[in-house]
């Protein structure tokens with residue numbers, strides 16, 4: 046009897062919690078109310094099934110509880126019941142999934158008057174590109190990616206010269222009430238562009254351009270999250286999207302540098318010291334989640350005064366930390382592990398320029 050009571054209480058409690066709980070969607074900021082509708086439909090259908098199945102279990106436990114005078118009947122097949130269950134489940138599953146197909150079709154059928162924004166994800170930050178005055182994005186590709194041209198805009202494509210690059214701030218802007226096609230690229234691994242208030246998300250896949258569209262309908266600043274576990278720094282892959290009126294949007298856009306301007310002034314990183322590049326990399330690559338800068342203990346040795354320090358290795362040998370050791374420890378971390386630390390660190394595939402910058406930061410050079 047106790048089990049029956051617990052099951053009934055579980056159902057009653059779940060239903061009450063559903064109606065009084067403070068947890069619900071954030072106010073929507075895009076046209077995708079239909080995505081909320083299909084989520085709610087799924088929630089209602091699975092909720093009804095949950096209530097029915099658990100109450101049936103409670104009823105069966107009560108009705109067929111042990112009785113030493115009762116013999117159970119052997120009934121291995123019941124075709125009629127199986128037909129009914131098959132038909133009912135099929136109808137419920139179709140009711141749950143079919144509306145999603147219609148909404149998905151809308152989600153990827155971009156209106157002709159939509160403007161475009163190119164979003165690039167990488168471990169672990171965001172960059173954005175807007176078509177310039179010509180309204181056309183230049184072609185891009187991984188073969189064009191350099192430190193100075195992190196979005197890989199084709200330098201020979203005239204359409205790309207006036208493209209507007211947002212490569213360091215991780216903040217994108219969108220105008221209100223205008224449909225926008227979001228183009229998604231990834232530089233390295235699977236990422237997923239997700240703005241909860243837009244109810245829209247999609248994977249970013251290396252080697253292809255995926256896309257969807259939306260119309261922002263509420264002004265404000267919303268967080269862009271990566272919704273795909275993309276490595277140790279995944280949690281800090283966060284950007285912002287500012288939805289504002291057309292005039293503010295145009296004002297913002299005109300103050301951003303074009304690709305041609307960026308390249309003629311030496312690239313996105315021009316004027317950024319080697320030390321600062323190193324700092325950005327260390328933050329972006331997630332180094333600082335394991336290595337402290339203030340001497341405190343972490344998953345790995347602290348970076349405070351690391352250069353020139355003597356460290357005892359797991360095999361008992363003593364090493365004076367120099368550039369060669371740091372390089373080796375980034376590219377092949379488990380070659381020499383400092384005593385007292387576990388060989389947890391993944392190898393990092395960084396370019397020579399990047400290694401130089403990170404080591405400059407670790408040395409505290411050019412601060």
Ligand SMILES: [Cu+2]
Nearest residue numbers: 236271275282
């Ligand atoms: Cu990611």
